[in-house]
Amino acid sequence: MENRILKIEDFSAGYGNLTILKNINLEISKNKITAIMGPSGCGKTTLIRCINRMHELKKDAFHYGKIYLENENIFNMNPVILRRKVGMVFQKPNPFPHMSIYENVLAGYLINGIKLKKAEKDIIVEETLKKVALWDEVKDKLYLRGTYLSGGQQQRLCIARTLALKPEILLLDEPTSSLDPKSTFEIERLLEKLKENLTIIIVTHNISQASRISDYVAFLYLGELVEFGKSEKVFTSPTNKKTEEYLSGKFG
Amino acid sequence: MKIFKDRIFKFLIIIFTIISILPLFFIFFIILKKGLSVINLNFLLSLPKPPGETGGGILNAIVGTFLLIFIASLISIPLGIFLGIFLYEYKKRKIGEICYIFIDVLQGIPSIVIGIVAYIWIVKKMGHFSAFSGGFALFLILLPIVIKSTKETLDMIPFDLIETSLSLGITYPRTILKVVLPCGMSGMMSGILVGIGRISGETAPLLFTAFGSPFLNLNILKPISSLPHLIFTYTMSPYDDWHRQAWGCALLLIMIILSLNIISKIIVKKWKIEF
Numbered sequence: 001m002e003n004r005i006l007k008i009e010d011f012s013a014g015y016g017n018l019t020i021l022k023n024i025n026l027e028i029s030k031n032k033i034t035a036i037m038g039p040s041g042c043g044k045t046t047l048i049r050c051i052n053r054m055h056e057l058k059k060d061a062f063h064y065g066k067i068y069l070e071n072e073n074i075f076n077m078n079p080v081i082l083r084r085k086v087g088m089v090f091q092k093p094n095p096f097p098h099m100s101i102y103e104n105v106l107a108g109y110l111i112n113g114i115k116l117k118k119a120e121k122d123i124i125v126e127e128t129l130k131k132v133a134l135w136d137e138v139k140d141k142l143y144l145r146g147t148y149l150s151g152g153q154q155q156r157l158c159i160a161r162t163l164a165l166k167p168e169i170l171l172l173d174e175p176t177s178s179l180d181p182k183s184t185f186e187i188e189r190l191l192e193k194l195k196e197n198l199t200i201i202i203v204t205h206n207i208s209q210a211s212r213i214s215d216y217v218a219f220l221y222l223g224e225l226v227e228f229g230k231s232e233k234v235f236t237s238p239t240n241k242k243t244e245e246y247l248s249g250k251f252g
Numbered sequence: 253m254k255i256f257k258d259r260i261f262k263f264l265i266i267i268f269t270i271i272s273i274l275p276l277f278f279i280f281f282i283i284l285k286k287g288l289s290v291i292n293l294n295f296l297l298s299l300p301k302p303p304g305e306t307g308g309g310i311l312n313a314i315v316g317t318f319l320l321i322f323i324a325s326l327i328s329i330p331l332g333i334f335l336g337i338f339l340y341e342y343k344k345r346k347i348g349e350i351c352y353i354f355i356d357v358l359q360g361i362p363s364i365v366i367g368i369v370a371y372i373w374i375v376k377k378m379g380h381f382s383a384f385s386g387g388f389a390l391f392l393i394l395l396p397i398v399i400k401s402t403k404e405t406l407d408m409i410p411f412d413l414i415e416t417s418l419s420l421g422i423t424y425p426r427t428i429l430k431v432v433l434p435c436g437m438s439g440m441m442s443g444i445l446v447g448i449g450r451i452s453g454e455t456a457p458l459l460f461t462a463f464g465s466p467f468l469n470l471n472i473l474k475p476i477s478s479l480p481h482l483i484f485t486y487t488m489s490p491y492d493d494w495h496r497q498a499w500g501c502a503l504l505l506i507m508i509i510l511s512l513n514i515i516s517k518i519i520v521k522k523w524k525i526e527f
């Protein structure tokens with residue numbers, strides 16, 4: 001496989017005595033968008049939360065197997081460092097309610113006590129907000145609370161907050177499911193641009209969204225990876241019967 | 253029929269509301285009527301005259317109340333916030349639950365009993381009454397209030413917010429300090445102000461700790477007066493002028509407590525953080 005950045009190897013995970021993910025093997029290519037699809041409850045969220053070790057924060061969470069980020073097993077890494085390299089954007093836009101737009105972009109630095117000069121901060125904020133195409137809309141109100149923005153703007157702000165830390169991988173968990181079509185379209189366009197310098201893994205329920213933006217598709221069913229391949233191929237001729245049924249809208 | 257029922261219900265609500273507010277109005281009315289004429293600059297800024305003489309003021313009690321509140325707050329606010337965070341952190345473990353029960357029990361102890369405890373632990377050991385022992389008694393009353401308001405405010409903060417912070421590679425202690433605490437600040441502050449309002453009106457635990465003093469005193473090792481305590485002693489005295497002054501003192505005390513409550517409401521409104 002061309003330029004692999006992440007390798008998931010014989011990986012299982014779950015809660016207590018409930019196994020959610022069953023023996024997943026998956027390789028993620030650098031600077032591509034990989035969509036993770038599947039009916040709800042199949043373990044998509046659980047899978048991407050394992051990639052930045054957020055899964056282990058849940059009660060009774062367990063996992064077996066290995067995940068390599070550029071040949072280093074993430075479970076041997078310091079999770080705090082890992083999470084700066086593998087950023088995450090959640091389903092619901094969640095800017096920090098006590099911080100301004102400006103501070104939200106810099107949250108990863110400010111809260112961690114990483115000292116920056118004012119000029120450096122200004123540059124990071126402007127560059128990052130431009131990356132997420134939010135700069136023109138907010139440049140005159142950077143000192144307003146992040147929560148004053150619209151849902152779509154908030155979600156772009158959250159993407160900016162993650163991007164400000166210059167991650168290698170961006171995980172997105174149904175980032176547009178609470179947004180209107182216009183904001184959804186804007187975020188899709190944004191992701192296509194971001195992949196020039198970033199690897200993106202996006203969980204989505206939206207089949208047309210996946211076919212519009214993804215280079216690869218992984219299809220999960222009942223915690224197993226039943227199909228994985230280039231998007232053109234999976235969407236036109238899936239090999240697995242479940243994938244075919246899902247893509248034709250038989251279940252969701 | 254339904255409309256009829258609705259009407260009866262509305263009527264009952266109004267009646268009961270009036271019944272429950274009425275005593276409050278009577279209290280306000282009588283205190284305003286008797287107290288307003290007493291309060292003036294001289295009353296607020298001069299010390300008491302010897303017993304039996306007319307005139308003089310309550311400066312000693314005003315200063316005393318603020319000093320006592322200061323002593324109590326100085327220890328209970330930082331300690332209470334710290335313990336509140338601890339209880340929040342340990343809420344799912346046995347030790348946290350047990351501690352919380354103890355805090356509840358502490359809050360339920362009648363203030364007179366707290367006064368006796370302060371008397372035995374401090375007044376007896378030191379050999380004399382003091383502002384410090386009174387402040388200590390008030391500290392014991394304020395502490396559980398601060399702990400509970402801290403913990404309950406933090407409990408309301410969604411776990412999503414903590415996860416978001418952790419997902420940005422922010423360490424857990426910094427998440428608590430820089431995300432959870434600031435988001436809960438307004439709730440904690442208002443809880444603390446209401447608590448201070450509560451202790452500023454306490455009399456019983458001061459009777460045998462701070463004891464009271466007609467002099468202006470800033471030494472925490474000496475006895476000190478306070479507004480509720482002065483109301484108590486003046487009311488029990490045989491002098492008409494002291495009875496009059498007690499009303500003025502009561503009005504002042506009520507105004508202090510009322511403003512603390514109003515300020516706390518404003519803080520909650522103004523600084524409230526929506527999630």
Ligand SMILES: Nc1ncnc2c1ncn2[C@@H]1O[C@H](COP(=O)(O)OP(=O)(O)O)[C@@H](O)[C@H]1O
Pocket residue numbers: 015018020038039040041042043044045046047058059
């Ligand atoms: N904290 C938890 N404890 C126990 N089970 C959970 C927990 N979180 C999720 N699950 C279960 O794990 C399964 C997969 O959840 P999830 O990964 O969120 O699915 P998806 O994102 O594909 O909809 C679901 O059946 C869900 O009920």
Ligand SMILES: [Mg+2]
Pocket residue numbers: 044045173
């Ligand atoms: Mg999900």
